[in-house]
Amino acid sequence: MSILLKNGLVYLPDGAVEKLNIGIESEIIDYLAAAAPERKYDEEKDMSGKLLIPGLVNAHTHAAMTLLRGVGSDLSLQEWLFEEIVPIEDKLTADNIRVGTELAMLEMLACGTTSFSDMYFFPEVTAETVISSGMKANLNRPVQSFDPAEKGEDSRRIKEAVALYDGYDGAGDGRVKIDFCVHAEYTCTEAVTRYLADIVREKKGNLHLHLSETEKEHRECIEKYGRTPLRWFYDLGALDSRAFCAHCVWVSEEDMELMRELGIGAVHNPTSNLKLGSGFAPVQKMLDMGISVALGTDGASSNNNLNMLEEMHLASIIHNGYTGDPTIMKPSSIIRMATRNGALIQGRADTGEIEVGMRADIAAIDLSAPHLRPNVDTPALLCYSAQASDVCMTMADGRVLYENGEYLTLDRERILFEAERAAKRLYN
Amino acid sequence: MSILLKNGLVYLPDGAVEKLNIGIESEIIDYLAAAAPERKYDEEKDMSGKLLIPGLVNAHTHAAMTLLRGVGSDLSLQEWLFEEIVPIEDKLTADNIRVGTELAMLEMLACGTTSFSDMYFFPEVTAETVISSGMKANLNRPVQSFDPAEKGEDSRRIKEAVALYDGYDGAGDGRVKIDFCVHAEYTCTEAVTRYLADIVREKKGNLHLHLSETEKEHRECIEKYGRTPLRWFYDLGALDSRAFCAHCVWVSEEDMELMRELGIGAVHNPTSNLKLGSGFAPVQKMLDMGISVALGTDGASSNNNLNMLEEMHLASIIHNGYTGDPTIMKPSSIIRMATRNGALIQGRADTGEIEVGMRADIAAIDLSAPHLRPNVDTPALLCYSAQASDVCMTMADGRVLYENGEYLTLDRERILFEAERAAKRLYN
Secondary structure (H helix, E strand, C coil): CEEEEEEEEEECCCCCEEEEEEEEECCEEEEEECCCCCCCCCEEEECCCEEEEECEEEEEECHHHHHHCCCCCCCCHHHHHHHHHHHHHCCCCHHHHHHHHHHHHHHHHHCCEEEEEECCCCHHHHHHHHHHHCCEEEECCCECCCCCCCCHHHCHHHHHHHHHHHHHCCCCCCCEEECEEEEEHHHCCHHHHHHHHHHHHHHCCEEEEEECCCHHHHHHHHHHHCCCHHHHHHHCCCCCCEEEEEECCCCCHHHHHHHHHHCCEEEECHHHHHHCCCCCCCHHHHHHHCCCEEECCCCHHHCCCCCHHHHHHHHHHHHHHHHCCCCCCCHHHHHHHHCHHHHHHCCCCCCCCCCCCCECCEEEEECCCHHHCCCCCHHHHHHHHCCHHHEEEEEECCEEEEECCEECCCCHHHHHHHHHHHHHHHHC | CEEEEEEEEEECCCCCEEEEEEEEECCEEEEEECCCCCCCCCEEEECCCEEEEECEEEEEECHHHHHHCCCCCCCCHHHHHHHHHHHHHCCCCHHHHHHHHHHHHHHHHHCCEEEEEECCCCHHHHHHHHHHHCCEEEECCCECCCCCCCCHHHCHHHHHHHHHHHHHCCCCCCCEEECEEECCHHHCCHHHHHHHHHHHHHHCCEEEEEECCCHHHHHHHHHHHCCCHHHHHHHCCCCCCEEEEEECCCCCHHHHHHHHHHCCEEEECHHHHHHCCCCCCCHHHHHHHCCCEEECCCCHHHCCCCCHHHHHHHHHHHHHHHHCCCCCCCHHHHHHHHCHHHHHHCCCCCCCCCCCCCECCEEEEECCCHHHCCCCCHHHHHHHHCCHHHEEEEEECCEEEEECCEECCCCHHHHHHHHHHHHHHHHC
């Protein structure tokens, strides 16, 4: 199968926007030029007036938590988590995870997201769901341990994490990748973290962490261990392989220096950090230092949606407001965070840019709505003015998954029906 | 003309959401009950699955600046304003204002906005444009004066302001109201401000001000006059009549106390304050004190769109992040700010709530999209999850102006064509 996207405005890796034709053979971009190609493609799509960007990468989420959307709004973090969220999570079944993930994918595809990095229960169910959807995802089995006596080799979570890796890494023609995960410093013991770190090193794996999300977490770690959460992970060998950290709101200068040195990625989750009152991550500082910062929505329970264009918009403006400097967080940085940086953190070097030889993960944004007129600066228009509803096509590995409100691989009505039914059971 | 909105989920003044029928006779709500009405209405609309809220009031904007959308992004405030915006504003014609305002109204109607408070050039053109659109607006001729020798009675701007008031206040069956306006403390002399204040008092007018938007403005006023901008206006008699102030980012405790005492309204513009690096207005504090706080988008040049749902979303979360308290800025407060408080600040006591006897300014939100499922808390869903694209109907004074992507009073294609043509001339 080959496809030609004709006459779109293509966002290029250097930040330029040019009217170009994109040829795609199977899952790879094989042509990119203003002139029409000589070869014939099976299908042609006229993309006049559409902005074509790399597919958005939601680099930190808990997809199935769509079923918990809106639960316990406006409570303190402790009440929200332990009185509202956890009791419902205890009731979640594998089938809930399937439909919650499907609902998340409906939402993500409709806002141009092609790939996500997830952290949640029943990841093998999520893996199967991702495989059949045509999307891409990095999944893991989160490891937690609260028992100081538990040995790493006895951890059921670690056994599950390894089984998941052995069973699913590279599944779905490489669309599913399996990462490892320690949920957070404050939810895991040193012994279990160290044991998992050894496995990650041996497997050359990728480690997904929650890091310094709240001031309390960061401060209490220093009080308990005499070091920051990042340094705690480092000292246990958890940063010997590739790793990326969600939130990073309270990281210290030394933490950032270590992240830069080791090539540790950060995932910025602006909505969640604001809504839960966690604070403002030092994102421009990290970017200036050369740390790879990606963007994520976090789960729908703390967001309350999975709209990457909204995260791009927020990341574009909140740091100006917080620092008093309107010149920071430029559109080119934001777009890179939402695309290429996310792809690299996922270990997908062949995605995240529109270029010959790259995988064809592409989102199209229709620039015709009144709120996008006139267009004097396309990247600014995307970051400051565009809405998820302007996304008119989402493609992963050269396959159209969403177009003009229609889903090509997911049964919207069945999923919405099942999600409502699941929610009724969970809340009654 | 009468119309019945059947079986919608109606957001009531006390924050409850109930499945009700809304009957509208001419421009007034004459029926509100779960039971079907006995009388017959000319038209019936099934609103099952739709949330019906009061029409949103954009309480501070510069509508025609849609033509300057995206100009000079990511510059310092001074460079942005004086090197990019002002030179283009100098070229704006009356016809530009007409089409810029029409473009703004396309955008505003599509996100459920029924009324706006504007501050810009050629307000008589804006007035005519508003009248033919069916929307509502409070307009003014902004007064500025940089010449210390200028006397109030010689101010051409004040003469224009009075002529506008005499010519248009109450026009369009009351849909157009004329306010007075001093652009800001730093752009007007004491003599001219005092002279205008006398006129506003005499006419029992409503005064629209920019106030303490930036730290620089606030501090320099104190350095120059030994008092805050609010106190400066007060001492000149400008707060003897009704008044409302946009931004209020840097207002002092004493300023807020004075605002409360005098019943001065505040308009919060979160996107603009963030994007321009102005800071975080003390909104929850003002609400707690009993100050009437409304919401606005500011102009599209500093936003860069006119999406009131986006402002509601931002106002819901940014103050949590800034104060570290996730329990503040509850959905009921946010919805009141975006509806009833805006209406009251506009002097429209008969709008902004869905109740028998009120004017029928109503927006309908379709709750069927995946990002609105499941619905465990409707007001939270509106503030945290909904998008402008979920708005499916906008009605002012009982007249449908926008429905399912179609405009009933505005010619979308003609306006978009003319806006693009105007932008080409302005930027070449």
